[in-house]
Amino acid sequence: MASEYIPPKVWTTDTETGGTWASINRPTAGARHEQQLPVGQHPLQLYSMGTPNGQKVTIMLEELLALGVNEAQYDAYLIRIGDGDQFSSGFVEVNPNSKIPALVDRSVSPPVNVFESGHILLYLAEKFGYLLPKDPANKTVAMNWLFWLQGSAPYLGGGFGHFYAYAPEKFEYPINRFTMETKRQLDLLDQHLAEHRYFAGDEYSIADIAIWPWYGNLVLGKLYDAAEFLDVASYPNLLRWAEDISERQAVQRGRIVNRSWGEEWEQVAERHSADDIDQALAKQPK
Numbered sequence: 001m002a003s004e005y006i007p008p009k010v011w012t013t014d015t016e017t018g019g020t021w022a023s024i025n026r027p028t029a030g031a032r033h034e035q036q037l038p039v040g041q042h043p044l045q046l047y048s049m050g051t052p053n054g055q056k057v058t059i060m061l062e063e064l065l066a067l068g069v070n071e072a073q074y075d076a077y078l079i080r081i082g083d084g085d086q087f088s089s090g091f092v093e094v095n096p097n098s099k100i101p102a103l104v105d106r107s108v109s110p111p112v113n114v115f116e117s118g119h120i121l122l123y124l125a126e127k128f129g130y131l132l133p134k135d136p137a138n139k140t141v142a143m144n145w146l147f148w149l150q151g152s153a154p155y156l157g158g159g160f161g162h163f164y165a166y167a168p169e170k171f172e173y174p175i176n177r178f179t180m181e182t183k184r185q186l187d188l189l190d191q192h193l194a195e196h197r198y199f200a201g202d203e204y205s206i207a208d209i210a211i212w213p214w215y216g217n218l219v220l221g222k223l224y225d226a227a228e229f230l231d232v233a234s235y236p237n238l239l240r241w242a243e244d245i246s247e248r249q250a251v252q253r254g255r256i257v258n259r260s261w262g263e264e265w266e267q268v269a270e271r272h273s274a275d276d277i278d279q280a281l282a283k284q285p286k
Contacts, residue, residue: 060206
């Protein structure tokens with residue numbers, strides 16, 4: 001049995017503990033190297049990676065384009081977080097917190113930097129007037145769930161996902177602790193969706209776009225390979241919603257942008273036009 005850890009009086013970093021992100025994690029903020037970000041031709045410039053947080057924004061942009069909002073055309077550049085791209089001087093200028101996704105709106109002068117995935121969804125919804133209910137009561141419900149996601153997903157990703165899938169060693173206590181919370185969250189979502197088609201009632205909104213890349217992917221078996229472990233079949237309403245959202249064309253398109261892993265047809269490292277996604281999806285087995 002491993003000896004009990006006794007915290008020191010003053011904590012210091014220990015990069016020898018290993019783990020997936022050990023080589024890039026540091027207890028300090030700011031740029032680590034000089035490198036400017038590329039700039040494309042479209043009004044919106046996205047710097048991201050196809051993680052759940054990254055998928056939120058690319059799905060949102062593809063939904064806007066599907067609605068005919070041509071002003072939502074965007075260039076999406078891959079930020080390889082495992083290589084530390086998020087610590088470049090250019091990226092830190094856009095998002096001093098060095099987390100993807102980060103958006104620059106160049107349709108206005110001076111350009112506007114937007115970071116935090118939930119805020120980007122809200123910014124785009126308010127800018128273009130779509131995917132956020134107009135009715136004050138339903139808008140409040142959508143915002144409730146958007147803020148819920150922003151506060152809850154770290155327990156799923158940084159908690160459950162880290163200790164279950166990424167930690168260099170498996171320990172019962174943290175896995176049980178975060179599995180308990182993850183299953184509580186899944187039950188919460190399932191109960192809500194037993195009474196509603198979408199999170200803001202009958203209207204698809206940024207609340208669904210925010211939640212699906214995390215909890216939709218999870219119950220569909222596309223996140224952490226944990227569907228059986230979490231017994232996702234016991235959440236039928238959440239599964240119904242997740243499958244419903246996954247059938248949306250904009251979701252299928254947005255989820256593969258800034259992705260550099262998986263099958264060839266689901267990798268669009270950079271997106272500069274609709275053709276970039278079309279060409280990738282054309283390789284999907286029939």
